[in-house]
Amino acid sequence: MLHFEDISAIECMNLSEIDLSDRCFCFRFFSEPPHIFIDSVKRFGILYPPVVRAKGDSYQIVDGFRRIEAANVCGIDTIHCRRCKGSLTDADLFFPALSIFLSSGQPHIADQAAILYRASKLLANDIIIDVILPILGYPSSPKVLARLLPLAEMDKELGSALIGEKINHDMALSLMELDPQERKQLVSLFLYYNYSQSKQREIFEHLKDICKKENRSLKDVLPELGWEGDMEDISSYETPLNLRLKKENENRLFRHSGEGWNPGFSNETPMNLRFTKGDENAQKGFSGENKVASGEAFRQRLKERRFPTLTGLENEWKKRIKSLRLPPSISLKPPPYFEGGKYRLSLSFKDIKGFREEMAKLDALEKDDAWIKLFTK
Amino acid sequence: MPLRKMTHGSSCLQNRSNCSQIRYPINRLIIEEGIRNDPVVIKILKALPGLSPEYIKNEEIDFSCLNHDTLALCRNKGRFLKPCPGTKEYLCCLYQFLNIGLNCPIDCTYCILQVYLNTNALVVYVNYDDLLSELGSEIMKNPSIIRIGTGELTDSLALDPLTGISLVLIDFFSRQRQAYLELKTKSDHIGDIIDLDHQGQTIMSWSLNPQNVICNEEGLAASLNDRIKAARRCQERGYKTGFHFDPILLYKEWEADYESVIETLFRNVDFRFITWISMGCFRFIPELKPVIQKRFPKSLIVYEEFIPGLDKKMRYPQPVRINIYSKMALWIRKRWPDAFIYLCMESPEVWKASIGYAPDDNLTLKSWLDERCRIR
Numbered sequence: 031m032l033h034f035e036d037i038s039a040i041e042c043m044n045l046s047e048i049d050l051s052d053r054c055f056c057f058r059f060f061s062e063p064p065h066i067f068i069d070s071v072k073r074f075g076i077l078y079p080p081v082v083r084a085k086g087d088s089y090q091i092v093d094g095f096r097r098i099e100a101a102n103v104c105g106i107d108t109i110h111c112r113r114c115k116g117s118l119t120d121a122d123l124f125f126p127a128l129s130i131f132l133s134s135g136q137p138h139i140a141d142q143a144a145i146l147y148r149a150s151k152l153l154a155n156d157i158i159i160d161v162i163l164p165i166l167g168y169p170s171s172p173k174v175l176a177r178l179l180p181l182a183e184m185d186k187e188l189g190s191a192l193i194g195e196k197i198n199h200d201m202a203l204s205l206m207e208l209d210p211q212e213r214k215q216l217v218s219l220f221l222y223y224n225y226s227q228s229k230q231r232e233i234f235e236h237l238k239d240i241c242k243k244e245n246r247s248l249k250d251v252l253p254e255l256g257w258e259g260d261m262e263d264i265s266s267y268e269t270p271l272n273l274r275l276k277k278e279n280e281n282r283l284f285r286h287s288g289e290g291w292n293p294g295f296s297n298e299t300p301m302n303l304r305f306t307k308g309d310e311n312a313q314k315g316f317s318g319e320n321k322v323a324s325g326e327a328f329r330q331r332l333k334e335r336r337f338p339t340l341t342g343l344e345n346e347w348k349k350r351i352k353s354l355r356l357p358p359s360i361s362l363k364p365p366p367y368f369e370g371g372k373y374r375l376s377l378s379f380k381d382i383k384g385f386r387e388e389m390a391k392l393d394a395l396e397k398d399d400a401w402i403k404l405f406t407k
Numbered sequence: 408m409p410l411r412k413m414t415h416g417s418s419c420l421q422n423r424s425n426c427s428q429i430r431y432p433i434n435r436l437i438i439e440e441g442i443r444n445d446p447v448v449i450k451i452l453k454a455l456p457g458l459s460p461e462y463i464k465n466e467e468i469d470f471s472c473l474n475h476d477t478l479a480l481c482r483n484k485g486r487f488l489k490p491c492p493g494t495k496e497y498l499c500c501l502y503q504f505l506n507i508g509l510n511c512p513i514d515c516t517y518c519i520l521q522v523y524l525n526t527n528a529l530v531v532y533v534n535y536d537d538l539l540s541e542l543g544s545e546i547m548k549n550p551s552i553i554r555i556g557t558g559e560l561t562d563s564l565a566l567d568p569l570t571g572i573s574l575v576l577i578d579f580f581s582r583q584r585q586a587y588l589e590l591k592t593k594s595d596h597i598g599d600i601i602d603l604d605h606q607g608q609t610i611m612s613w614s615l616n617p618q619n620v621i622c623n624e625e626g627l628a629a630s631l632n633d634r635i636k637a638a639r640r641c642q643e644r645g646y647k648t649g650f651h652f653d654p655i656l657l658y659k660e661w662e663a664d665y666e667s668v669i670e671t672l673f674r675n676v677d678f679r680f681i682t683w684i685s686m687g688c689f690r691f692i693p694e695l696k697p698v699i700q701k702r703f704p705k706s707l708i709v710y711e712e713f714i715p716g717l718d719k720k721m722r723y724p725q726p727v728r729i730n731i732y733s734k735m736a737l738w739i740r741k742r743w744p745d746a747f748i749y750l751c752m753e754s755p756e757v758w759k760a761s762i763g764y765a766p767d768d769n770l771t772l773k774s775w776l777d778e779r780c781r782i783r
């Protein structure tokens with residue numbers, strides 16, 4: 031076990047002596063320092079000393095990857111670090127390194143996945159299940175481990191979306207089943223239209239079913255539905271999410287004067303977003319004119335493809351209702367899914383006089399051929 | 408797609424008749440302590456010489472942990488007979504189910520039992536005496552005709568070469584006048600029952616599907632030809648026969664395939680000895696979809712267009728079902744103009760739109776089917 035006295039006082043070290051490639055104790059999903067963090071190091075230096083330990087001919091980083099990398103990017107030669115004394119194995123040092131990391135707060139689920147991934151390289155499975163999962167606040171269960179671990183393999187886009195809470199854990203796991211290109215396309219679709227989590231699930235399930243049924247890939251199906259977007263870096267969106275993340279990043283950085291939280295945005299790569307030719311709604315959405323409507327139009331196209339009979343019935347119903355020219359105070363809903371249940375009629379009125387007027391309108395409707403036709407198949 | 412193969416090293420329930428060589432993998436045999444000397448148990452043990460039985464007290468058997476390849480022999484402590492659960496939203500024929508066991512070795516992709524039961528094991532109830540005494544007293548209590556089937560929680564004949572239960576039941580029903588037994592199967596295990604004196608009280612029924620559906624979705628079921636051959640043999644021995652197109656599955660070539668099944672059926676059996684033909688489109692509770700996706704990733708049946716029905720089961724949309732039933736009815740009536748067709752769990756609206764008539768209510772439907780049983 032590592033004790034406080036096993037850590038040296040602050041020492042000055044050459045950056046060249048530190049092995050940046052040894053990621054044994056790198057517990058963040060995004061380990062690259064964000065720009066804003068690099069700027070801070072450039073201006074103020076490293077305020078909170080990283081922890082390293084001698085390993086072979088160089089030093090291994092125990093805590094402070096992003097600070098050291100930021101210093102490296104800034105071209106700094108020497109930094110102040112604390113050094114672990116003694117000769118512990120990587121496995122022995124894992125828990126002390128983890129507790130230093132966890133002292134800065136509860137890690138995000140993506141970082142938890144990174145922790146489990148690192149642990150899986152050093153520790154036996156039962157230790158991970160019985161010790162590390164509870165440390166992270168989970169029950170000791172192989173199922174929990176199996177659910178979390180794949181998140182360590184997320185690509186940048188998905189990781190950013192998960193950390194930004196734009197995609198939930200379940201959806202992230204589902205997206206991990208796709209090939210990387212398809213995943214990118216879908217993440218970009220979800221983020222671009224800012225779909226709620228329930229809509230994301232609906233879209234994902236419908237697309238999956240269509241691909242299975244038609245034996246096609248998502249790459250083929252999405253453009254047919256009017257979405258060909260993918261992006262090399264979702265961070266270039268000025269979406270509310272990205273703006274918020276940027277702000278949070280800045281706050282954290284200055285609050286802790288140490289490592290900021292980095293959702294991995296570079297802001298340098300342009301978004302590469304394309305729409306299928308002829309998809310005016312999507313293009314309108316891209317130009318920001320009518321994004322919500324365009325997002326809904328995509329869902330409608332998807333629904334028409336997945337449920338052709340049902341949407342046909344709905345469209346036919348709408349046509350018939352339109353031709354009836356019902357007064358705005360009367361509305362009629364068909365049986366759910368046109369499955370032979372009951373129609374639902376609603377009237378709105380203010381008082382008994384209004385009620386009588388509505389009833390008179392209904393009386394008139396009852397004799398209307400179009401009204402009668404509505405209920406005949 | 409090839410048929411799923413039997414696991415190596417397993418003991419087989421092998422058909423003792425000359426029917427097709429259907430084999431079901433059984434790797435573990437659990438027997439309730441206390442029924443060691445039951446004659447049914449002894450008979451089953453003899454038929455499975457390669458397996459060493461594990462005797463466990465009934466209350467200690469954890470059925471939820473047992474696998475598909477486990478056969479559990481025990482006593483049914485509850486009731487054997489219960490009415491078809493039906494639903495108030497769709498017409499039901501008021502059938503009675505006789506539970507002779509749980510689960511089915513055929514293992515169809517679409518089988519509801521995958522999510523309906525709390526065990527994956529094949530459970531066989533061996534207390535036939537209790538079963539017969541309950542049956543006798545229920546029939547006595549019932550003033551009208553009662554139709555009873557064993558095919559709800561298992562296939563009626565799949566395990567018959569091993570258990571011999573149908574033999575016992577056909578014999579029992581042969582002495583009834585108001586009660587009819589329907590044995591519904593996807594197997595061709597008729598070897599043991601073909602020569603019985605059934606007195607016209609048993610209807611032998613087959614669930615039919617096109618051969619490619621059988622190959623892809625109906626696990627270890629008998630082929631279409633073997634089912635039809637078995638039906639013909641039963642007709643030749645004076646059995647009434649029934650055919651159930653249930654579940655009808657929708658796919659690109661469904662029309663040609665189903666019409667050809669109907670063609671094959673009528674070419675081989677005599678419609679004068681068909682008591683009924685039923686139709687029911689594939690429907691499933693939502694919980695079944697992920698199970699099918701996981702257990703049978705190659706099956707595409709859950710990817711068609713489904714909507715939640717009034718009973719919350721997923722169904723093809725109504726116009727799709729009407730189209731299917733109308734066409735099927737047309738193909739059947741081309742070969743048997745007065746065919747008695749009924750629909751399983753459908754609304755009167757769908758009945759009328761597809762086969763041209765509908766019973767007013769469940770009791771009317773029951774009376775129609777009861778009447779069909781009486782015809783000799």
Ligand code: SF4
Nearest residue numbers: 511514515518561562
């Ligand atoms: S034959 Fe019937 S009971 Fe057996 S698996 Fe198939 S659907 Fe289920």
